[in-house]
Amino acid sequence: MYKRFLVPVDGSETSNKALVTALQMARDAGGAMRLVHLENELAALGIGDVDPSIVEELLELGHQAAQKVIADATAIAESAGVAVESHLVTAMGERLGDVVAREATDWNADLIVVGSHGRRGIGRVLLGSGAEQIMRMAPVPVLVIR
Numbered sequence: 001m002y003k004r005f006l007v008p009v010d011g012s013e014t015s016n017k018a019l020v021t022a023l024q025m026a027r028d029a030g031g032a033m034r035l036v037h038l039e040n041e042l043a044a045l046g047i048g049d050v051d052p053s054i055v056e057e058l059l060e061l062g063h064q065a066a067q068k069v070i071a072d073a074t075a076i077a078e079s080a081g082v083a084v085e086s087h088l089v090t091a092m093g094e095r096l097g098d099v100v101a102r103e104a105t106d107w108n109a110d111l112i113v114v115g116s117h118g119r120r121g122i123g124r125v126l127l128g129s130g131a132e133q134i135m136r137m138a139p140v141p142v143l144v145i146r
Contacts, residue, residue, distance in 0.1 A: 002025065002029060002111040003026075003031040004031060004033075004034070004107065004109045004110045004111070005025060005031055005032070005109065005112075005113055006033075006036065006104050006111070006140075007019055007022045007033060007034070007036070007073075007112070008035075008096070008112070008134065009037050009069060010037065010115075011068075011072065014116060014146065015114075015115040016073075016076075018115035019035075019073055019113075019115075020076075023077060023080045027082055031083075031110075032083040032084070033077055033083065033084045034107050034109065035070060035084060035085070036087045036088075036099070036100065036103045037066055037087075037089065038094070038096055039063060039066035039088060039089065040092075040093070040094070067088065070086045070087075071086075073086070089103070096130045096133055096134065097134050097136060098137060101134075101137040101139055104140050109140050110141075111142070112142045113143045113145065114142060114143070114144055116131035116145065116146050117131075131144050
């Protein structure tokens with residue numbers, strides 16, 4: 001059975017649903033959990049010609065937001081009594097699927113539990129599907145929570 005649960009978190013409602021599901025499974029199995037959040041600095045760097053101090057400020061705000069996401073998820077896991085590790089990954093231009101696959105391998109995860117927004121059509125084309133990317137690249141089984 002699964003004992004090591006890797007959960008990518010982003011603070012969204014679907015991510016939180018995946019976290020709660022993984023916590024229930026980990027608690028029932030006497031397992032452990034690793035939370036991972038990808039902080040991608042490219043969003044702040046793609047804003048065009050602006051004052052470098054503004055870019056620096058945006059990067060810092062993004063970093064603070066990323067730290068809050070991982071801290072909030074960690075607090076939820078700890079309150080559930082599950083052994084938890086957290087890892088904030090700062091990746092310049094790396095895809096979510098690559099980062100999660102690497103984290104799963106490095107941590108020897110048995111299962112990845114991820115939330116999906118269930119986007120279809122043009123929304124999926126424009127915004128992409130992180131869950132689909134994770135499923136395609138994962139070295140272990142993936143449980144997708146809608």
